[in-house]
Amino acid sequence: MNIKGLDYNTQREKLVMPEYGREIQKMVDLAISLPTKEERNACAQSIIEQMESKNPQLRNNPDYEQTLWDHLFLMSRKQLDIDWPFDVNEAEKIHAKPNPVPLPGNDELYYPRYYGRLLTEVFEHLKTMPEGPKRDELVRQTANQMKRDLLTWGNGSVDDEKVADDLARFTDGVIQLDLSMFQFDHMQSAKSETKSKKKKK
Numbered sequence: 001m002n003i004k005g006l007d008y009n010t011q012r013e014k015l016v017m018p019e020y021g022r023e024i025q026k027m028v029d030l031a032i033s034l035p036t037k038e039e040r041n042a043c044a045q046s047i048i049e050q051m052e053s054k055n056p057q058l059r060n061n062p063d064y065e066q067t068l069w070d071h072l073f074l075m076s077r078k079q080l081d082i083d084w085p086f087d088v089n090e091a092e093k094i095h096a097k098p099n100p101v102p103l104p105g106n107d108e109l110y111y112p113r114y115y116g117r118l119l120t121e122v123f124e125h126l127k128t129m130p131e132g133p134k135r136d137e138l139v140r141q142t143a144n145q146m147k148r149d150l151l152t153w154g155n156g157s158v159d160d161e162k163v164a165d166d167l168a169r170f171t172d173g174v175i176q177l178d179l180s181m182f183q184f185d186h187m188q189s190a191k192s193e194t195k196s197k198k199k200k201k
Helices: 018-033 037-054 056-060 064-075 091-095 113-128 133-153 160-170 190-200
Strands: none
Touching: 018 037, 018 064, 037 056, 037 064, 056 064, 064 091, 113 133, 113 160, 133 160
16 A cells, blocks of 8 residues: 555565665665775775674674675675675575475384383384294383373373374384283373372372
8 A cells, every 4th residue: 555655664675684774775775886996895894884883793703794794795786896805705695594304204204202212212122123022021011101101191091092003103013012912001190190199188
């Protein structure tokens, strides 16, 4: 919406670096238009001083002068012809976006945080462990610990099938828990334990 006599920032040209404000940008534009390099050099030095006063926290960085000249180079849209006291060829890296963090693919299992690092190591161990009493005992301990973790995480509610499903999934199908035969340890949620303690008192 344009209203005669009113000048909105949204109607103006977008600033390259808004933190320095529109006045500094106008100074940069003026410096570009100056006819001689001597004048442009002097104007650029004055702009750097103004930029430093506008952004004093940069002084905390050991290479703050390089940063200021990089910023000036970007604000000039590479059009300022001066004797640059610093190499500004890497200036555009300031605006470069970081590489996205890769997400787990189909071939990379994601272990829920609530199972913890120890259990994820056990899952990996179970994948290659030979059948026998030792593996059966480790499966029993692992399944019960998973249920305890789920009880804590789920505020007292847990599904045995969830434990069996996760155990099979995180061991690549090596461990298949038969719920009709498997007996979980008796356990109760933290809430239930708190209630029972209160009753005893």
